[in-house]
Amino acid sequence: MSRYEEASLAIRHARDLDPLNATNHALSAQVAFVAPQLSWCVQFAQQAITIDPEFWIGYIQLAQVYEQLGKADLALRALNNAGRFSSGNSKAIALRGYICGKLGKTKKPMRC
Numbered sequence: 093m094s095r096y097e098e099a100s101l102a103i104r105h106a107r108d109l110d111p112l113n114a115t116n117h118a119l120s121a122q123v124a125f126v127a128p129q130l131s132w133c134v135q136f137a138q139q140a141i142t143i144d145p146e147f148w149i150g151y152i153q154l155a156q157v158y159e160q161l162g163k164a165d166l167a168l169r170a171l172n173n174a175g176r177f178s179s180g181n182s183k184a185i186a187l188r189g190y191i192c193g194k195l196g197k198t199k200k201p202m203r204c
Contacts, residue, residue, distance in 0.1 A: 096127040111123040114144040148178035
């Protein structure tokens with residue numbers, strides 16, 4: 093619905109109420125990603141991971157923003173962590189496949 097300002101205010105309020113909740117920072121990253129405010133997305137995703145270093149959703153957020161910024165190596169590194177901490181979540185696998193495909197690395201086994 094493109095109501096980014098309203099979403100940003102709501103999630104900021106959630107962060108203010110519970111600043112050590114990694115989910116609130118990851119949701120802030122998602123709002124920033126679709127706004128698009130990519131530097132804020134990176135910051136919020138990194139905050140989520142700082143709060144909980146095994147919070148796989150924070151790594152997914154980093155991967156998607158790094159892919160958009162053209163930093164495939166950083167995106168793939170973040171996806172390694174997302175896959176490891178999520179026990180192989182399909183979103184991490186799918187995003188890895190997308191990035192590898194964009195890089196032209198389509199041979200099996202996928203080595204990118």
